[in-house]
Amino acid sequence: xxxxxxxxxxxxxxxxxxxxxxxxxxxxxxxxxxxxxxxxxxxxxxxxxxxxxxxxxxxxxxxxxxxxxxxxxxxxxxxxxxxxxxxxxxxxxxxxxxxxxxxxxxxxxxxxxxxxxxxxxxxxxxxxxxxxxxxxxxxxxxxxxxxxxxxxxxxxxxxxxxxxxxxxxxxxxxxxxxxxxxxxxxxxxxxxxxxxxxxxxxxxxxxxxxxxxxxxxxxxxxxxxxxxxxxxxxxxxxxxxxxxxxxxxxxxxxxxxxxxxxxxxxxxxxxxxxxxxxxxxxxxxxxxxxxxxxxxxxxxxxxxxxxxxxxxxxxxxxxxxxxxxxxxxxxxxxxxxxxxxxxxxxxxxxxxxxxxxxxxxxxxxxxxxxxxxxxxxxxxxxxxxxxxxxxxxxxxxxxxxxxxxxxxxxxxxxxxxxxxxxxxxxxxxxxxxxxxxxxxxxxxxxxxxxxxxxxxxxxxxxxxxxxxxxxxxxxxxxxxxxxxxxxxxxxxxxxxxxxxxxxxxxxxxxxxxxxxxxxxxxxxxxxxxxxxxxxxxxxxxxxxxxxxxxxxxxxxxxxxxxxxxxxxxxxxxxxxxxxxxxxxxxxxxxxxxxxxxxx
Numbered sequence: 001x002x003x004x005x006x007x008x009x010x011x012x013x014x015x016x017x018x019x020x021x022x023x024x025x026x027x028x029x030x031x032x033x034x035x036x037x038x039x040x041x042x043x044x045x046x047x048x049x050x051x052x053x054x055x056x057x058x059x060x061x062x063x064x065x066x067x068x069x070x071x072x073x074x075x076x077x078x079x080x081x082x083x084x085x086x087x088x089x090x091x092x093x094x095x096x097x098x099x100x101x102x103x104x105x106x107x108x109x110x111x112x113x114x115x116x117x118x119x120x121x122x123x124x125x126x127x128x129x130x131x132x133x134x135x136x137x138x139x140x141x142x143x144x145x146x147x148x149x150x151x152x153x154x155x156x157x158x159x160x161x162x163x164x165x166x167x168x169x170x171x172x173x174x175x176x177x178x179x180x181x182x183x184x185x186x187x188x189x190x191x192x193x194x195x196x197x198x199x200x201x202x203x204x205x206x207x208x209x210x211x212x213x214x215x216x217x218x219x220x221x222x223x224x225x226x227x228x229x230x231x232x233x234x235x236x237x238x239x240x241x242x243x244x245x246x247x248x249x250x251x252x253x254x255x256x257x258x259x260x261x262x263x264x265x266x267x268x269x270x271x272x273x274x275x276x277x278x279x280x281x282x283x284x285x286x287x288x289x290x291x292x293x294x295x296x297x298x299x300x301x302x303x304x305x306x307x308x309x310x311x312x313x314x315x316x317x318x319x320x321x322x323x324x325x326x327x328x329x330x331x332x333x334x335x336x337x338x339x340x341x342x343x344x345x346x347x348x349x350x351x352x353x354x355x356x357x358x359x360x361x362x363x364x365x366x367x368x369x370x371x372x373x374x375x376x377x378x379x380x381x382x383x384x385x386x387x388x389x390x391x392x393x394x395x396x397x398x399x400x401x402x403x404x405x406x407x408x409x410x411x412x413x414x415x416x417x418x419x420x421x422x423x424x425x426x427x428x429x430x431x432x433x434x435x436x437x438x439x440x441x442x443x444x445x446x447x448x449x450x451x452x453x454x455x456x457x458x459x460x461x462x463x464x465x466x467x468x469x470x471x472x473x474x475x476x477x478x479x480x481x482x483x484x485x486x487x488x489x490x491x492x493x494x495x496x497x498x499x500x501x502x503x504x505x506x507x508x509x510x511x512x513x514x515x516x517x518x519x520x521x522x523x524x525x526x527x528x529x530x531x532x533x534x535x536x537x538x539x540x541x542x543x544x545x546x547x548x549x550x551x552x553x554x555x556x557x558x559x560x561x562x563x564x565x566x567x568x569x570x571x572x573x574x575x576x577x578x579x580x581x582x583x584x585x586x587x588x589x590x591x592x593x594x595x596x597x598x599x
Contacts, residue, residue, distance in 0.1 A: 004072055010046020014093040016077045021096060023048060024072045024104070026134065027065055029115045031567050037062050038095075041073070043132075048076065049086075049095040058101040068114055068134070070105040073098050075140070087570030096139045115251035122556075127568040128238035129561055140254045141558045144264060145546045146449060149216055149282065151263050152237050152542070155256035161214040161239060166201035168194060168218070172520075178222035180232075194220035197539060199454060200524050203496055206535040207527045212252075214239040216542060228488060230546060234555075236491065240537030246479055246495055249536050250274070250431060257483065257490070257540065259426050269426040275483075276430040284401070288328075288409030290435070294428035296416040300408060303329045303396070306382050310371035315357075318398045327398045328408055331386045332415050335393040336360045340418065341368070344395060347414060351407050351513040355395040361388055370396065413487070429485045434458070437478040438509065440470070447473050449510050451480045454524075464505045473509055483540060485548060493538020500528045513552035 004024040012021065025043035032038075037052040037059065043253040050073060052062045065071065073099040086092030093594050111127075112120045125132045132138055153163070172179050172193040179193040186331045195201075197219050205213045215239040225231035241252060254273040276294070281568050283290050286299040307315040336342065341358040348356040358365040359379060366379035381427045384395055395411060397404045416422040437457045439450035447470055455478040457463050467473045479495035497503050503525065509519045518525060546558040557560040583590065 005043075008045035009043040010090060010095055011040050012048055012077060012091050012096075014079060015077045017094060020074065020099075021077060021164075022072065022074045023050075023096065024070070026114075027067050027069050027071060027107075030062075030065070030067065030126060031285040032063075036427055039071075041071070044139075046090060048091050049080075049089075049372055050097050051078075052098050052101070056098060056101075061103070062098075063100055065103055066109070066296055067580045068110055068131070069103055070107075070109040071319040072102045072104055074100045082307055089334065103549075115224060116185060122564060124248055126562070126564045126568075127259065133560065136492055138528050140558065141546070141550045141552065142560050145542070145558055145560075148260060148546050151260050152216070152256065156214040156237070156239065159212070159252050159256065161212040161241075161252075162210065163215060164205060164210070164213050165215060166195070166198040166205075170195050170201075180220045180222050183586045183588055194535070196221050197236070198238050199452075200521070202238060203454065203498075203524060203535065204527055206240055206242045207530075209242075209530045209533075211240065211243075212239075212241045213537075217539070222567075225563065225565050228558060230543060230555055231563045231565070233544045236539040237541045237542055238537075240535060242533040242535045244495070244534065244536050246433070246481065246536065249493060249538060250277075250481075251496070253483070253493075253538060253540070254432065257429065260545065261429070261485075261549065267425075271427065271429040271497060278430055278432055279434045280432055280436065280477075281434070284405060287413060288405040289487075290432050290482065291487055291489045292432075293413060293422070293485050294429070294430055295424060295426060295486060296413055296422040298331055298333075298412050298416055298421065300328050300330050300412060301386060303327050303382055303385060303523055306378045306385070307398075309376060310374040310378060312357075312370055315370075315396070317400050322400070324401075325399055326401055327396055328401070329382065329386055330356075330395040330397070330408065330412055330415060331388055332358075332395060332419060333388065333421065334419050335415065336362065336391045337393075341393055341395075343418070344411070344415065348407065348411065351410065353397070353404070356411065357398075358393055359383075359396075361390055362397045363390045410445040427485055429483065432482045432484055433480075434477045435482075435507075436474060437476040438473050439478075440474060446511055447509060451478060452492065452494050453507065453510070454496050454503075455480045455496045457502070461499070461502045461505060464502070464509060467509075468534050479536070481538070483538070485545075488548065489541075490544055491538050491540030493536065495534070495536035498528060498532040498534055500525055503528070 006022045008359060009023055009025050023041055025041045028047060030037065030039050030043035031049065035054045039050040039051050039062070042049050052059055073096065075096040077094050078097050079094055080093055096584040110123050110131065112131055114131060117135045117137055133142065169182060169192040179195055179196065182192040182194065184190045184192060198215065198217050202213055215238045219236055220233050220234060228556060239253060241249065254275055258270060258273045280290055283292055288300060304319055307327050308319050310316050315327055319327065338360065340362060345355045345358065357370045358368055359371045359382065361383055365376055366383060370377040370595055382394065388394060397408050436450045437455065440445045441448040458477040460477060463476050467476060481494065482492050483490045504514055543555050544558055547555050550558050552558055
């Protein structure tokens with residue numbers, strides 16, 4: 001028999017009453033009830049209540065033991081009385097009357113509490129993460145993550161994918177973020193890069209003929225942390241498949257995604273596959289975002305013609321100033337009160353906008369300054385187009401869509417939240433497709449890749465050759481797609497550009513000559529010259545999926561040992577300075593940053 005335990009703290013039930021057991025674990029909580037001492041003993045599997053009677057020779061030792069000390073006990077399993085049964089605890093019908101008690105590791109005074117899980121400063125939690133991980137919620141989140149990964153693996157294997165590992169030390173690749181560089185000892189002045197993603201390798205796996213690849217891949221990006229994005233490193237379900245079009249990729253990864261969510265969503269409904277497919281331009285029009293939260297039923301519309309040459313001079317002048325300008329409306333069903341509309345107008349001003357015009361609709365028509373200035377006929381046309389009724393309202397934003405869409409997307413969600421229009425207790429998944437191949441780089445005044453540079457442009461080489469102006473290049477779509485859930489991008493993918501001539505031309509459009517392509521991507525380019533299959537794939541963020549399933553707002557709540565918001569590992573004090581001997585061996589000299597003097 002195991003010297004430390006005959007059972008775990010989560011498995012004892014009423015059927016075991018009368019048996020003697022040995023248990024080991026942490027002192028979760030200690031209580032004194034009229035002379036009897038009670039301990040909730042915790043291990044990885046659950047809680048068991050221990051009871052110590054006053055005549056026990058170790059009673060004084062139990063009185064002194066601190067929470068989170070590790071103890072070993074023996075005793076008899078006894079049934080709780082009817083009034084003391086804890087129906088919320090799997091072991092709540094029994095308790096263990098102690099016959100022996102031993103402290104195996106005494107705990108000092110705790111820097112943060114485990115029992116009760118009160119809010120605590122993040123720096124303390126990160127510095128003592130091993131204690132933080134003992135908290136029930138975080139412990140459950142980490143276990144959920146493990147179960148999600150197992151479900152993903154099972155789903156991918158069932159779809160005929162094979163797990164392959166790709167290199168960690170590799171070359172720099174333009175994935176859109178800064179690389180983490182690793183200096184080479186053997187080649188002074190040269191560096192490896194940690195992979196931002198296994199992009200090139202997984203495409204080479206397809207060229208090598210392995211057909212269906214997947215991996216729970218570690219990825220490293222030197223970018224700032226956000227609530228939904230880890231600093232430094234993260235894990236993704238990375239997959240690639242050969243001889244496929246976009247729908248084939250959807251049919252492979254879509255059911256796996258559905259099954260993962262349904263396996264852990266509990267009572268929350270999940271979108272059944274096939275998921276809705278929304279073109280990028282439609283998403284930006286209706287939702288103001290390529291990551292729409294479809295739990296929110298509000299859809300924006302263009303209402304420019306109702307304001308063109310109207311009595312509302314501000315909007316009329318904006319429309320006449322530039323043919324690219326628009327008026328967008330955000331319907332607000334049930335929002336037809338002056339107090340609510342004024343709150344939204346104040347919110348818009350806090351967001352840096354001059355405000356948001358609005359109309360309120362009642363039985364007598366439209367109310368408000370906008371309605372008064374454009375007249376009843378135009379106001380009624382707006383109401384009819386938006387499908388609104390008495391008691392509803394609408395908000396309006398004007399100008400260049402690219403300038404106001406971020407605020408419009410936020411406003412859409414704020415309106416839905418304020419009016420309780422969104423059903424938050426569900427998971428709504430969709431595909432966003434047909435992303436622009438290129439975007440305008442305002443800083444450098446040039447066309448640049450908009451998404452993944454290795455994507456196949458729609459129309460192939462013919463589309464690239466037919467375009468001659470910036471506007472025409474910016475109009476080219478790519479076979480790129482994102483999987484979105486509840487307003488979060490779960491992952492991105494594409495049908496890849498597997499032809500060398502198209503790759504040369506695609507990079508040329510973005511200002512990269514053939515010599516740059518050959519220097520940076522020579523390995524993949526050469527591989528394409530020896531027979532590359534049409535292929536495509538995607539990558540889904542594992543941590544973000546778990547964050548949604550765990551109903552958390554911060555990805556650090558589902559990551560075992562995350563860095564803090566400032567990309568610091570407070571537990572092991574990283575990043576840290578390297579010793580002089582290490583730097584000499586790597587041929588590196590530290591040059592302190594120049595601090596500009598003020599004044």
